Amino acid sequence: MAIRTILTDKDKALRKTSREVTDFNPRLHMLLDDMNETLVGALGVGLAAPQVGILRRVAIIKHPETGELAEFINPTIIAQDGEQIFEEGCLSVPGYRGKTKRPAHVVVKAFDRDGKEFEMEGEEVIAVAMCHEIDHLNGKLYTDIVDGDLWEVED
Numbered sequence: 001m002a003i004r005t006i007l008t009d010k011d012k013a014l015r016k017t018s019r020e021v022t023d024f025n026p027r028l029h030m031l032l033d034d035m036n037e038t039l040v041g042a043l044g045v046g047l048a049a050p051q052v053g054i055l056r057r058v059a060i061i062k063h064p065e066t067g068e069l070a071e072f073i074n075p076t077i078i079a080q081d082g083e084q085i086f087e088e089g090c091l092s093v094p095g096y097r098g099k100t101k102r103p104a105h106v107v108v109k110a111f112d113r114d115g116k117e118f119e120m121e122g123e124e125v126i127a128v129a130m131c132h133e134i135d136h137l138n139g140k141l142y143t144d145i146v147d148g149d150l151w152e153v154e155d
């Protein structure tokens, strides 16, 4: 495994739409393992493949309290409801946070690293992370939907 460089929002790759994964092969597994190590090293909640320069529909989320890791290949949101205001940040926008409005509850359908389909529900920070990471796969950043100004934080 290896820690990969996380691109910042100045990099145009973050504005591109990522392509679907068609081969659930060792190369994908290596990408996922590297992304996991990169996320842990950066103390983040989620990471999408375009953030490490790979324009494929791959994202991971690590629950900030339980440490449970979820891997999402070709994820889509199939249901969402409610609303929450969240103080959101992004490893590609280091040192800042901003207020966003996100669904309170999200259901995502995706494939695991072996190509098996699954569904996962998320609330609170996980619902936010699901939306945030899927946005990355579509070239969007939370700063696009932020309400008001970003503020600086010490990461």
Ligand code: ZN
Pocket: 089, 090, 091, 092, 132, 136
């Ligand atoms: Zn992000």
